Amino acid sequence: MPAGHVLVALFIGLVVAALLNAQGMHKQALSQGPGIGRDIAGTLTAGLAGVSGILQIDQPRALLKAALGRSGDDKLVGKLAITAKGPAAPAAPTKPVYSAAKPMGLYLTGDSLITDPGPVLLDKISTNPAIKPLGVTDAHAATGLVQPEIFNWFDYLPQQIKALRPDMTVATFGANDGLGFTGVAGAEEFGTPAWLAEYTRRVAGVMDSITAKGGQLVMLGLPIPRDPALAARWAKMNAIQKSEAEKRKGLVAYVDLFDKLKDAKGNYADFLPDASGQLQRARSSDGIHYEPEGATIVTDAIIDAINELATVPGLGAPTTAPAAPATGTQ
Helix, strand or coil: CCHHHHHHHHHHHHHHHHHHCHHHHHHHHHCCCCCHHHHHHHHHHHHHHHHHHHCCCCHHHHHHHHHCCCCCCCCCCCCCCCCCCCCCCCCCCCCCECCCCCCEEEEEEECHHHCCHHHHHHHHCCCCCCEEECCCCEECCCCCCCCCCCCCHHHHHHHHHHHHCCCEEEEECCCCCCCCCCCCCCCCCCCCHHHHHHHHHHHHHHHHHHHCCCCEEEEECCCCCCCHHHHHHHHHHHHHHHHHHHCCCCCEEEECHHHHCECCCCCECCEEECCCCCEEECECCCCCCECHHHHHHHHHHHHHHHHHHCECCCCCCCCCCCCCCCCCCC
16 A cells, blocks of 8 residues: 555544544543643644534444443533532531441542552451441542542532441542632632632532531641642642631541651651651652551541541551651741
8 A cells, every 4th residue: 555545544543533532632631731732722622522523423432431331521510519508507516426336437538649548547447346438448549629620529529428428538639739720710820819719619518518418527638748839839728628627627627647747847758757766658759649657647647537526436546656846847
């Protein structure tokens, strides 16, 4: 076959493949951070998706997604309907007491920062009859509250809470949220007053959706990251989560991991002391996620928070060394 024919066939194949995957490409384009690259990609893929839809070339992909139970993968989320009601009563609820006869249903969820401490916690409570894990750790990496077009926690969580009816949820969000919002006036850039207001609304909405059926929530703050610029952003998001948790005392306990994972000088550290005082690697090479010792530190903090909200017989004492007093901030 002449080389020219091969190139034409290759080009036609690429065009057909693009049309078949147009909806996914358009969603991926809009998932980028704000900027000229996103604007160009969004415009180009929007036209491609439009042609694909008109000609129904996207139907094989849609049918395959439906067969796999993933028909919502390419759905783009518009305005979010979030109602943050806060605690139902001004007084904190009565601290629940659990037992082998009445075990605490425990649900673990969030972004990739729950991936390492989740299994450590489940292993630690595995022999406690007063706790009933509701499945494995429900982690969704590379998701957050800013980009529901990637994964819509505001739809997903109410469904999970309704289905599982957990007594206690441990959740973490925010690692992927240092971005501007799409479709929120004045919030296109991180940290503006409009951004802070919208993020507060979303954090409050998540807390209320989790506690709406009477369950309690341990909200894990973001750990100090290695990158100082990222640390500054995460500190702002942590302040919002902490403030909203304090409005829901007795229902929500906020866990400050930012300070807990600092070294004795108040800085980020890859290595932290274990229960015997020996330095162990606590953070992954990316300066964000956890190595086993870091996951253990987080697990112990979760246990402290659960004990703050509820009475659970046999919920163990911490296994890590007490946090060293911080002498500065990052």
